[in-house]
Amino acid sequence: MELAYGHPKSLKPIQTKYCPGCGHGVIHRLICEVIDELGLQERSIITNPVGCSIWADLYFDFDSVQPPHGRTPAAATGVKRMLPDHLVVCYQGDGDLAAIGTAEIIHAANRGEKFTTIFVNNAIYGMTGGQMAPTTLVGQKATTAPNGRDPGEAGMGYPIRVCELLGQLEGTKYLARGAVNNAVNVRKTKQYIKKAFEAQMRGEGFTMVEILSQCPTNWGLEPGAAVEWLEKNLIPFYQLGEIKDKLDGAAAPVKEAGK
Amino acid sequence: MTEKTFIAGFGGQGVISLGQLWVYSGMKEGLEVTFFPFYGAEKRGGIARASVIVSSSEIASPLVTQADSVIVMNEDSLAICEEAVRKGGVLIVNSNLVKSAPRRSDIRVVKVACNELAEAIGDAKFANMVMMGALSRVTGAVKLDSFEAVLRSFFPESKHKFIPMNIKAVEAGKKAV
Amino acid sequence: MAEEKRLMKGNEAIGEAAIRAGCRAYFGYPITPQNELTAYMARHMLDLKRTFIQAESEVSAINMVFGAASTGARSMTSSSSPGISLKQEGISYACGADVPCVIVNVARSGPGLGGISPSQGDYFQSTRGGGHGDYYTFVLAPKSVQEAADLTYLAFDLADKWRVPVLILADGLIGQMMEGVVFPKERDPSSLPAKPWATGNQYKTHRPINHVTSLNLMPLELEAQNNRRFERYAEIAKSEVRYEEMNVDKAELILVAYGSSSRISLGAIQAAKALGIELGLFRPISLWPFPAKRMAELAAKGKRFLVVEMSKGQMVEDVRLAVNGKSPVDFYGRCGGVIPTEEEVLAEARRVLGK
Numbered sequence: 188m189e190l191a192y193g194h195p196k197s198l199k200p201i202q203t204k205y206c207p208g209c210g211h212g213v214i215h216r217l218i219c220e221v222i223d224e225l226g227l228q229e230r231s232i233i234t235n236p237v238g239c240s241i242w243a244d245l246y247f248d249f250d251s252v253q254p255p256h257g258r259t260p261a262a263a264t265g266v267k268r269m270l271p272d273h274l275v276v277c278y279q280g281d282g283d284l285a286a287i288g289t290a291e292i293i294h295a296a297n298r299g300e301k302f303t304t305i306f307v308n309n310a311i312y313g314m315t316g317g318q319m320a321p322t323t324l325v326g327q328k329a330t331t332a333p334n335g336r337d338p339g340e341a342g343m344g345y346p347i348r349v350c351e352l353l354g355q356l357e358g359t360k361y362l363a364r365g366a367v368n369n370a371v372n373v374r375k376t377k378q379y380i381k382k383a384f385e386a387q388m389r390g391e392g393f394t395m396v397e398i399l400s401q402c403p404t405n406w407g408l409e410p411g412a413a414v415e416w417l418e419k420n421l422i423p424f425y426q427l428g429e430i431k432d433k434l435d436g437a438a439a440p441v442k443e444a445g446k
Numbered sequence: 447m448t449e450k451t452f453i454a455g456f457g458g459q460g461v462i463s464l465g466q467l468w469v470y471s472g473m474k475e476g477l478e479v480t481f482f483p484f485y486g487a488e489k490r491g492g493i494a495r496a497s498v499i500v501s502s503s504e505i506a507s508p509l510v511t512q513a514d515s516v517i518v519m520n521e522d523s524l525a526i527c528e529e530a531v532r533k534g535g536v537l538i539v540n541s542n543l544v545k546s547a548p549r550r551s552d553i554r555v556v557k558v559a560c561n562e563l564a565e566a567i568g569d570a571k572f573a574n575m576v577m578m579g580a581l582s583r584v585t586g587a588v589k590l591d592s593f594e595a596v597l598r599s600f601f602p603e604s605k606h607k608f609i610p611m612n613i614k615a616v617e618a619g620k621k622a623v
Numbered sequence: 624m625a626e627e628k629r630l631m632k633g634n635e636a637i638g639e640a641a642i643r644a645g646c647r648a649y650f651g652y653p654i655t656p657q658n659e660l661t662a663y664m665a666r667h668m669l670d671l672k673r674t675f676i677q678a679e680s681e682v683s684a685i686n687m688v689f690g691a692a693s694t695g696a697r698s699m700t701s702s703s704s705p706g707i708s709l710k711q712e713g714i715s716y717a718c719g720a721d722v723p724c725v726i727v728n729v730a731r732s733g734p735g736l737g738g739i740s741p742s743q744g745d746y747f748q749s750t751r752g753g754g755h756g757d758y759y760t761f762v763l764a765p766k767s768v769q770e771a772a773d774l775t776y777l778a779f780d781l782a783d784k785w786r787v788p789v790l791i792l793a794d795g796l797i798g799q800m801m802e803g804v805v806f807p808k809e810r811d812p813s814s815l816p817a818k819p820w821a822t823g824n825q826y827k828t829h830r831p832i833n834h835v836t837s838l839n840l841m842p843l844e845l846e847a848q849n850n851r852r853f854e855r856y857a858e859i860a861k862s863e864v865r866y867e868e869m870n871v872d873k874a875e876l877i878l879v880a881y882g883s884s885s886r887i888s889l890g891a892i893q894a895a896k897a898l899g900i901e902l903g904l905f906r907p908i909s910l911w912p913f914p915a916k917r918m919a920e921l922a923a924k925g926k927r928f929l930v931v932e933m934s935k936g937q938m939v940e941d942v943r944l945a946v947n948g949k950s951p952v953d954f955y956g957r958c959g960g961v962i963p964t965e966e967e968v969l970a971e972a973r974r975v976l977g978k
Binding site: 466469470473478479480481482483485504505506507508509511512 | 630656739800803883887891893964
């Protein structure tokens, strides 16, 4: 009997520390499924960020480098330049990428660094306990925005659409935004990741997949309600799909099925 | 033998290349050398100064404070240059651009019409090389005897066409003192 | 046959020495007075098909080093004082993750933006770790262009041998001045030590996976990890101390100085000799590990010391710790980018001696 579906080889068979309903686990699995499909387990290196996914090196069964908060793209630059024939996955959260590491991501993207950023956007700081993120929606509550994010009088600024921001840079070749709220979006997100990884291995330029992800704990919701909240609030603001696709060896666009 | 020299002028007079070529020539003649430029935040114009030392033994401070010889290429630098000469040392003045007379009487003053001599060769920009010839003759620290070979290794190929002019300028400087 | 002596700026000599030591990746950001080093690396690393990146900041540059060095590649960054402050986060991580790399500080005067003239005001930062947490970096202080080249070349070997970041502490004087220099020969890449801890190329050996990380949330484990690192530090302190001394036996007073200020002190010693005064020189080359043992020996012989620095007095604290009250330690320093003169230092030595 043939095994149709199983645990990805490059994902360690252990229970994660992530909260119930958290999106990181699904995202880890997608990355590992693609790595297995491409046969790159022993040729992959992840740079894992400060934040909840700091534990990524416990779960991914391949080499890792753990840089300071926000400096992930700079370290990934160093790794990839030394090992151009490896798959380098720069895993970042919204605090790491869009707050403290803004300079690093913009310039790595602009140089067209040939690694892939997996940008997990859950619109909140997870590990430190629910502070406002650069991607927190206007009106969304956080421990540091107790009355909701207020760009007006409180001067808290506006949520940043990272894909659209980076899309203006010529070094970026592929920018897509997926979500892990349902099976259709999970499958589509996996296709984005695969396209990005394949482009990386062809050496095309900067690739990134942003993934909208649930954080029930810090949103103060049950896992099911968190999925609904993501669908009702995040998806309308952060448009899903392939935001930029300038790949030379481009495969056909990922089908917008299920819409 | 240790010869400590302080050189001053304004940007564009070739003060830095004079200093560098002096120590480079000294190194080729087997001496220990050091060249320390004054570096400012401005990239053009302004003052140009350098401390240069050539010695037959290990060189201590690269900063020249009690100079055996001082080169002054322009009027504005005269005051600071006069201060820098040690008692009994020599002040070599570019007499075309320095019109005031030095006040100190405990130093030797040598005047060289650097710009005039350089123009006679063909271009005032070789005034610095005229001065280097004078410095060589006055101090005897760097002989500049096989100067052509030194210039050939100092300058990139593209600048070798200027070598004969440089040599003429140095010779003119040597003869002028 | 030895190579020809070349006339070079300290900044450029450091670059050439790094290339010959097998540096495969250099990351920098413009700052005076070390710009010639970054420019030199841009010219030559690109020609050699090695990696050069002008980073978006000093912060990024050190983290690019962290990434590149994590793969086992010899990697370097350079900057000057304010930029080195920015790199401290990355240096702390490199120490915590035992990632070898070379960092060059062509120091200028501070604090803050300060000035661009030479200074030795970064001694504390360099020798006390500089960033957060329990660690040290190797610190080597060159006195000349030749030594800047030699110590840079050595720094890569020391970094790999001990798995620590090595800091070259020069200053604007060393960086900007030109002197004759003869370079050591280019390292054969196949002669460099293996790094079984590095990431990448797992597919060649199927070894267990490697994590390069400073993170450990278990206090007892982290303590043990730090203890192991400090055992290595103790080995370094035993075997890697470097210093130079001159005329210490005859000296009535020993000048203690490193880098640029040791050159000035040497001038004062020569001038004193002409006056019939015997001064000595003790020059730490490794500032960490500090040559404390030798200083203590000299103190026990009844030698007294005058520490000369281009700062308000930083290394003098290490000298006093080493001497431990056994003999008098005086201090003379200038700061703000002022380079003390040989005459000033001589006058201070005479004042101390009452001569």
